Amino acid sequence: MDQLERVKAEFTRQADQFAAARAVTDAQLTKRFVEAVGAAAQGVILDVACGPGIVSAALAVRAREVIALDITPEMLRKARQRCADAGLDNVTFREGSATDLPFAEGSVDGVVTRLSLHHFPEPRRALDEMFRVLRSGGTFVFADIVSSEQPEESALHNAIEVLRDPSHVRMLPAAELASLVAAAGFTIETETTWDQSREFEEWSGIVDDPERIGPLRTVVRALAGACQHAGIGLSLADGGIVFCHRWHLIVARKSRT
Numbered sequence: 001m002d003q004l005e006r007v008k009a010e011f012t013r014q015a016d017q018f019a020a021a022r023a024v025t026d027a028q029l030t031k032r033f034v035e036a037v038g039a040a041a042q043g044v045i046l047d048v049a050c051g052p053g054i055v056s057a058a059l060a061v062r063a064r065e066v067i068a069l070d071i072t073p074e075m076l077r078k079a080r081q082r083c084a085d086a087g088l089d090n091v092t093f094r095e096g097s098a099t100d101l102p103f104a105e106g107s108v109d110g111v112v113t114r115l116s117l118h119h120f121p122e123p124r125r126a127l128d129e130m131f132r133v134l135r136s137g138g139t140f141v142f143a144d145i146v147s148s149e150q151p152e153e154s155a156l157h158n159a160i161e162v163l164r165d166p167s168h169v170r171m172l173p174a175a176e177l178a179s180l181v182a183a184a185g186f187t188i189e190t191e192t193t194w195d196q197s198r199e200f201e202e203w204s205g206i207v208d209d210p211e212r213i214g215p216l217r218t219v220v221r222a223l224a225g226a227c228q229h230a231g232i233g234l235s236l237a238d239g240g241i242v243f244c245h246r247w248h249l250i251v252a253r254k255s256r257t
């Protein structure tokens with residue numbers, strides 16, 4: 001199956017659980033992201049791979065306009081509903097791919113994207129597109145979960161993620177991520193990292209597929225028991241499996257030419 005079809009299939013099935021998941025709707029997490037966008041949040045902001053519109057809705061409170069783009073129609077439906085429920089009328093919704101953005105060069109004041117890059121087989125291509133549509137002097141805010149800088153840990157972590165969600169491609173180590181953002185032309189202003197505690201049952205429940213998760217639970221429990229922490233602190237606590245997702249947030253600018 002082609003990657004975009006895989007993403008659409010996966011996020012159509014996950015839409016209800018994802019839109020309500022504590023780990024992504026957490027108010028503090030959203031606040032941290034919106035604060036990183038800062039003053040740029042007052043113009044026209046493009047939210048790439050917006051999913052159920054958690055970030056789009058939060059930004060729309062201050063922005064002149066938010067354009068929420070996603071490849072999965074069911075996610076856009078959720079985003080539309082969230083914004084309508086919040087009484088927001090300055091969000092427009094576009095179906096499209098991050099690697100072929102349907103916008104003119106330099107047409108938006110800010111580009112944001114959260115939890116998306118690890119679904120892109122060609123992350124550089126998506127970053128090039130985000131750079132292209134951003135106006136000169138505009139702000140780019142990016143956040144994703146990263147993997148260990150240690151290649152074997154990174155590979156093990158990513159294997160676990162792919163087994164849970166086949167539309168996952170790769171969570172990059174933070175250093176590789178920053179290089180990629182800089183290589184696309186952005187000037188990085190700040191980088192922030194923090195850890196988010198996760199429980200296997202909550203994390204795996206989002207994909208809502210017991211047939212997939214049963215064997216994965218067996219493998220991950222065995223890894224945790226054998227002190228194979230996969231760079232994410234995989235361990236057993238009170239009979240359950242726990243780990244940490246490390247977030248990396250980058251605030252960057254498209255320098256004026």
Ligand SMILES: C[S@@+](CC[C@H](N)C(=O)[O-])C[C@H]1O[C@@H](n2cnc3c(N)ncnc32)[C@H](O)[C@@H]1O
Pocket residue numbers: 004007008011024048049050051052053054055069070071072075096097098099113114115116119120
């Ligand atoms: C993990 S969700 C993140 C949603 C949202 N950004 C958030 O942080 O809540 C990933 C989203 O990326 C979308 N996506 C994946 N690949 C995409 C692509 N190439 N173009 C546009 N959207 C894509 C999926 O449809 C899904 O809604």
